[in-house]
Amino acid sequence: MTATAPRPASAESTATTEHVSAEPIAGRHAGVPGPVPDTHWTPKLWGTLLVLCTVLFLDGLDVSMVGVALPAIQADLGLSTASLQWIVSGYVLGYGGLLLLGGRTADLLGRRRALLVALGVFAAASLLGALVDDGGLLIATRFIKGLAAAFTAPAGLSILTTTFPEGPVRNRALGIYTVFGASGFSSGLILGGLLTEINWRATFLLPAPLAILALIAGIKLIPKHAERATGGYDILGAVTSTAALLLTVFTVVNAPAAGWGSMRTVGSFVLAAALFAAFIGIERRIKHPLVRLGIFRNGSLVRANIAAVTVAGAYISFQFVLGLFLQAVLGWSPMQMALALLPAGLMVATSGSLMGRLITRFGTGRLIALGMTAFVAAYGLFLTVGVTSSYLAMLPTVVLLGMGFALCFSAMNVQATNGVADDEQGLASGLVQTSFQVGGALVLAVTTAIVGEGVIQAGQVPDSFAPALAVITAVTVIGLAVALLGTRRKAAATDSDSGVDADAELAELEPALVTAGGR
The missing domain is CATH 1.10.287 (Helix Hairpins)
Structure with a gap:
């Protein structure tokens, strides 16, 4: 089976963002069953999107919220710096390690069933994590939550991409959806700070009621479809x-x-x-492979995965360093850290209404490159912050982080899933989510190894912080270079991954980069 070739948006996929094409999505991929979208954005359709957005919000929230609580957890449970990073890595490794299997399970057993069962496991593990008093057990509950998220993330995204037709309509839905994920990821720092002021256990407890509410709403709102693919595990x-x-x-x-x-x-x-x-x-x-190796011939998917590895790897590592710097070195409270990062969270949370239109207007490659540039500038500027610096010295980094998230996240998901057949949407979304988590785990491991070699004392920046930040910045520069390579080659062909609208104003954008590997 060959990789699905990227193709220009068809006439029916250029419907306005106010109406969903009535053509069955299955009609675009012969032989693949799929739902027939409503001709209007009905309340139930909006409700389904809200449930999916809540699930992705929880996934992002749980990755970042715990980061603010790490110093408090370390003090309470007596963990070493190396053990501390496993509270983050346990989640992202469980998440990233089984995402591809989760995506395949969603395709084979049904996306709705996979999403709802995993959401229940996620809620139970959240409750358990708030109750344990042992570092090893806490890491175990984080790993279980990561395993659950490995099934909810690809199932949720594939439900969305098989409900909304490719083009501006899907771009709008994905813009809203991925901004929720980015908002969860960025607002996790803020909520984590607020909740840690009460008790670090509150950061583990919060996702439980939200997951239960999403589960109840999902049972009522997510439609049942004959959506199963054929094959095995x-x-x-x-x-x-x-x-x-x-x-x-x-x-x-x-x-x-x-x-x-x-x-x-x-x-x-x-x-x-x-x-x-x-x-x-x-x-x-x-x-029946977990990853069909031909899928990596889809250049837009490859670029999206490289972007996910570098963005997540750099940011999760930066969050780890930032938490230690602000709380262990400067002596800030979790509340102070939360308020300091508020501008970034607000920027991401308020960008949802714009991202779909920006993707259609400028293309995914350009937005990812611009977002990467913002990240590089953010990390580079933070290298100049010291123990005597004021908050104003750190503010540009905070603002640029919010800008980078808002620009990159929606664009990465659109780029990764466009041009992929419906029966492989679960694995396509699983690939980009896997890249996000694997990047976070690997770069965090390197960063922790560097930071762990220094002694952290109040009022003194460890010598290990500068090389750790240099690694974080270098990883992002690699992602930026790949994004720029794609945009510079776009001028020769149609940008098939940007969701071009009816006037074909983006016809000059990038062709896919052909690389080896894939599903």
């Missing part, structure tokens, strides 16, 4: 890929203590590489 692929990721992160985190050149470290890296190679070999030979 790739358990071996899921096991080898997850094991490789876990071993890689574990090795990086423990390398400073064991020695980067020690037999233990080198042997662990070799074993991780062997597991990755085994995963690729399995995907090439198995009848």
